[in-house]
Amino acid sequence: MPRNTLDKLCGRYDAIVIGSGLAGLSGAHLLSRQGRSVLLLEHHHQLGGLAAWFKRPGGHVFDVSLHGFPHGMVKSCRKYWGADVAAKIRQLHDIRFENPDFSLSTTYDRADFTRLLTERFRAPAGRVAAFFDHLRAMSYHDRDTRTVGGLFEEFFPSRPDIHRLLLEPIAYANGTNLDDPAIAYGIVFSNFMSRGVFIFQGGTDALVARMAELLRAAGTDVQTRCKAVKILLETGPDGLQRVAGVRVRSMRDGAERDIACAAVLSNAGLKNTLFDLLGAGDPPPAYAAAARAVRLNNSSAQVYMGIRAGVELPRHGDLVFTSAAQPFSSQELTDLHTTSRTHSFYHPETRPDAPAPRSAIVTSLNQNWADWASLDAGSYAREKARLAEEAFQGLERKIPGIRGMVDWVEVATPRTIQRYTLHECGASFGTKFEGLQVSLDLPKAIPGLHHAGSVGIIMSGWLGAMNYGVIAAAKLDESLGSAAPR
Numbered sequence: 001m002p003r004n005t006l007d008k009l010c011g012r013y014d015a016i017v018i019g020s021g022l023a024g025l026s027g028a029h030l031l032s033r034q035g036r037s038v039l040l041l042e043h044h045h046q047l048g049g050l051a052a053w054f055k056r057p058g059g060h061v062f063d064v065s066l067h068g069f070p071h072g073m074v075k076s077c078r079k080y081w082g083a084d085v086a087a088k089i090r091q092l093h094d095i096r097f098e099n100p101d102f103s104l105s106t107t108y109d110r111a112d113f114t115r116l117l118t119e120r121f122r123a124p125a126g127r128v129a130a131f132f133d134h135l136r137a138m139s140y141h142d143r144d145t146r147t148v149g150g151l152f153e154e155f156f157p158s159r160p161d162i163h164r165l166l167l168e169p170i171a172y173a174n175g176t177n178l179d180d181p182a183i184a185y186g187i188v189f190s191n192f193m194s195r196g197v198f199i200f201q202g203g204t205d206a207l208v209a210r211m212a213e214l215l216r217a218a219g220t221d222v223q224t225r226c227k228a229v230k231i232l233l234e235t236g237p238d239g240l241q242r243v244a245g246v247r248v249r250s251m252r253d254g255a256e257r258d259i260a261c262a263a264v265l266s267n268a269g270l271k272n273t274l275f276d277l278l279g280a281g282d283p284p285p286a287y288a289a290a291a292r293a294v295r296l297n298n299s300s301a302q303v304y305m306g307i308r309a310g311v312e313l314p315r316h317g318d319l320v321f322t323s324a325a326q327p328f329s330s331q332e333l334t335d336l337h338t339t340s341r342t343h344s345f346y347h348p349e350t351r352p353d354a355p356a357p358r359s360a361i362v363t364s365l366n367q368n369w370a371d372w373a374s375l376d377a378g379s380y381a382r383e384k385a386r387l388a389e390e391a392f393q394g395l396e397r398k399i400p401g402i403r404g405m406v407d408w409v410e411v412a413t414p415r416t417i418q419r420y421t422l423h424e425c426g427a428s429f430g431t432k433f434e435g436l437q438v439s440l441d442l443p444k445a446i447p448g449l450h451h452a453g454s455v456g457i458i459m460s461g462w463l464g465a466m467n468y469g470v471i472a473a474a475k476l477d478e479s480l481g482s483a484a485p486r
């Protein structure tokens with residue numbers, strides 16, 4: 001009989017994966033399928049990280065980050081999780097923009113954007129084609145130093161309306177601004193432009209449940225409510241510090257246990273991994289300095305609205321980018337009082353197997369941690385109520401009577417994200433571009449320690465995180481050589 005929840009763990013694994021975001025889940029799955037013994041640790045009671053959902057009374061199920069991902073998820077899910085998972089990916093056909101510069105509906109792919117840019121925005125067809133060809137050819141290895149603003153000026157000079165069309169949805173999603181590297185924007189935007197915007201039919205809960213089932217079938221030891229509190233190092237024969245194990249704390253009873261391993265794949269935030277899970281002097285000084293300079297991405301807030309049973313939510317687009325800002329500004333987008341909101345409309349077809357047909361609206365806003373971190377309880381409650389009220393006011397213009405259709409409202413803030421994922425400053429898309437190199441260099445700085453998770457914008461979002469988890473796990477697997485597998 002185990003004395004506490006940690007007693008049932010093995011004393012040693014080939015790899016310990018810290019965190020069950022899409023990168024952690026996908027990395028753990030690959031390692032287990034390679035025959036490695038794998039322990040997956042998640043501090044929360046639910047797997048998935050930001051690929052999260054929550055249930056509320058009255059049959060409501062809310063998805064936290066299922067607003068849309070690129071078509072590349074079909075290939076990645078098929079390769080890493082199987083054809084049945086990939087088969088549930090469905091396209092969103094009605095993406096809308098409503099702002100003082102334009103109001104339009106699009107399928108958000110290259111063909112439709114070419115139509116819009118040439119016919120509606122009157123951009124020369126040759127320029128538009130050259131822009132898309134240029135984006136498609138962009139590679140992380142180019143070391144292209146242009147900014148997003150520079151790229152836009154090169155192809156569409158003095159056209160702030162076109163710049164808004166091209167940047168706004170990406171900015172809403174991951175906080176990219178005109179000063180960020182063009183390369184990160186180009187790769188993410190191109191991914192969407194290839195075929196449009198997609199979601200997982202059945203909801204995040206169905207996706208993560210299937211992933212958990214596949215992980216357990218592959219032999220992964222999956223442990224929720226188990227927090228990694230320290231990555232343990234030892235000095236190797238070469239004098240270098242390398243990974244020796246992980247100190248694990250049970251969130252049920254507070255018990256702690258050191259578990260040995262040959263390597264760690266950390267899906268915790270990059271900064272959390274380097275500055276919370278390692279000791280102060282552990283990362284070599286030059287590497288630590290580069291890591292300290294990495295900027296976090298901004299955070300976000302959401303208003304979740306559950307539609308009353310039996311009420312049919314009018315169709316008003318699937319994903320609607322709204323803003324009253326004139327001109328479009330990255331600063332306005334993350335302001336505490338921003339007018340820029342993305343509404344995701346979930347109709348019953350999102351969860352066709354639900355016991356009863358239900359609809360929901362999730363309104364998202366970019367936000368900065370600093371605006372929320374130090375609010376006292378009263379101010380925090382007031383700001384949350386304000387966000388809900390403003391979301392209703394915005395929606396009322398499109399759907400009169402919306403208040404009467406809703407019977408559950410809940411607001412999440414950067415503090416919510418921080419609480420559930422532990423990410424520093426509630427960063428919703430990891431780090432800015434420079435975080436990618438720091439993440440990639442980690443095994444060189446500390447042999448046996450790998451990082452996978454939202455970094456650099458390119459490796460964030462559902463597709464980026466999933467792909468990065470597999471890439472990092474494959475490197476970890478290679479580093480273990482052929483002797484270690486069971």
Ligand SMILES: Cc1cc2nc3c(=O)[nH]c(=O)nc-3n(C[C@H](O)[C@H](O)[C@H](O)COP(=O)(O)OP(=O)(O)OC[C@H]3O[C@@H](n4cnc5c(N)ncnc54)[C@H](O)[C@@H]3O)c2cc1C
Nearest residue numbers: 019021022023043049050065067068228268453454461462
């Ligand atoms: C509101 C919102 C909306 C979004 N919408 C979209 C969208 O529509 N499309 C899209 O593609 N992307 C979206 N994203 C981004 C996307 O969800 C994330 O980029 C992606 O899911 C992150 O995956 P990840 O693997 O990097 O890790 P995360 O999901 O961040 O997970 C990290 C995991 O590690 C765990 N963890 C951390 N520290 C420890 C520890 N010490 N011990 C144990 N466990 C630990 C955390 O609890 C968490 O489960 C959205 C994000 C937010 C916040």
